[in-house]
Amino acid sequence: MDGAEIGIWDILLWGVLPYVVLAVVIGGTIWRYRYDQFGWTTRSSQLYESRLLRIASPLFHFGILAVLVGHIVGLIIPKSWTDTFGVTEDMYHVGALGIGGIAGIATLLGIAMLIWRRRTTGPVFMATTANDKFMYILLVGAILAGLATTVISVFDHSVTNYRETVSPWFRSIWILQPDVAAMAAAGLSFKVHVLWALALFMVWPFTRLVHAFTAPLHYFFRPYIVYRSRDARRGGQGSTPVRRGWDPIGTPDRERTGGRRR
Ligand code: HEM
Numbered sequence: 680m681d682g683a684e685i686g687i688w689d690i691l692l693w694g695v696l697p698y699v700v701l702a703v704v705i706g707g708t709i710w711r712y713r714y715d716q717f718g719w720t721t722r723s724s725q726l727y728e729s730r731l732l733r734i735a736s737p738l739f740h741f742g743i744l745a746v747l748v749g750h751i752v753g754l755i756i757p758k759s760w761t762d763t764f765g766v767t768e769d770m771y772h773v774g775a776l777g778i779g780g781i782a783g784i785a786t787l788l789g790i791a792m793l794i795w796r797r798r799t800t801g802p803v804f805m806a807t808t809a810n811d812k813f814m815y816i817l818l819v820g821a822i823l824a825g826l827a828t829t830v831i832s833v834f835d836h837s838v839t840n841y842r843e844t845v846s847p848w849f850r851s852i853w854i855l856q857p858d859v860a861a862m863a864a865a866g867l868s869f870k871v872h873v874l875w876a877l878a879l880f881m882v883w884p885f886t887r888l889v890h891a892f893t894a895p896l897h898y899f900f901r902p903y904i905v906y907r908s909r910d911a912r913r914g915g916q917g918s919t920p921v922r923r924g925w926d927p928i929g930t931p932d933r934e935r936t937g938g939r940r941r
Contacts, residue, residue, distance in 0.1 A: 685859055685863050686863075689860075689863040690859055692874070693863060697857065697877065700877045700880050700881050704880050707883075708889065708892065711885065711889060719889055719890070722806070722887050727800060727802040727803050727806070728796060728802070728803055731795075732796065734792065735789050735792035736789070736793065737789075738786075739789025740789070742784075742789050745781075745782035745785070746782045749775065749778060749782060753775060753779075753842065754846045755846075757842075772832075776833065779829060780829060783822065783829065786822055787822055787823070787826065790815075790818065810885070811887065813886075814879075814886040814888060817875065817882060820875045820879075821876045824868070824876075825872050827868055827871075828866075841865060841866075843861075844861050844862060844864050844865035844866075845862065845865050845873065847861045848861040848865070
């Protein structure tokens with residue numbers, strides 16, 4: 680891409696940051712896999728509420744899968760290829776707008792329902808950690824910023840065509856020759872969307888989103904989930920705290936002493 684002014688921020692954001700993000704995603708995922716096998720889960724809340732979840736979850740997941748396919752087509756397939764097949768710029772954008780728009784709205788509706796359910800269903804809200812809340816902000820932000828790019832490009836035709844800016848930049852990352860100028864020439868809405876997405880990728884390995892890397896195969900092989908049951912032999916007071924601390928060597932198991940420590 681020629682002619683665009685490149686500043687130090689362009690180099691840092693579009694030439695350096697993507698590799699920092701890649702290092703964190705790869706390193707963080709390996710770290711999480713090695714040290715947190717039991718935490719590698721969706722932390723499903725289906726046990727607490729399933730009526731809303733049954734609608735909201737597929738809506739969100741199928742929506743985001745379609746958005747992913749759209750991104751693969753838009754970012755990876757060069758414009759020259761679609762030109763060869765006679766797909767004009769207008770045809771491409773009508774398709775991207777129609778299919779991408781429906782997928783994006785389904786995703787947004789799905790996540791809105793999921794968050795509403797999480798906030799209004801007591802036990803689900805109680806099972807929501809600060810980590811989850813932070814992740815939701817980044818996830819919803821990335822989706823909203825993505826949809827904003829689509830909406831803005833409908834009304835503002837001066838917005839540069841992303842298949843000549845964002846897409847070449849995206850491909851250039853993987854061949855280790857970041858085309859900083861291409862991304863620097865993109866419209867502001869695209870820059871905001873990409874930065875938001877990079878922030879989301881950065882926290883991805885440290886959140887529940889890791890399940891996306893292994894779903895659905897992992898479910899057949901994942902370690903068992905530990906549920907504690909009440910100890911019936913203790914007169915129904917299963918949650919009475921047991922004295923904490925180490926027992927001396929030779930102390931028999933509680934199972935073998937009928938629930939009593941000797
Ligand atoms: C570096 C990563 C990413 C890049 C370069 C990127 C780029 C783009 C571009 C160029 C568009 C405009 C598509 C169009 O109008 O035809 C777009 C739209 C969109 N993006 Fe992204 N994106 C990235 C990551 C993400 C992530 C992680 C999410 C969601 C979690 C996301 C969600 C969306 C949504 C919902 C749209 C609206 C159109 C649609 O539904 O496909 N993007 N993105």
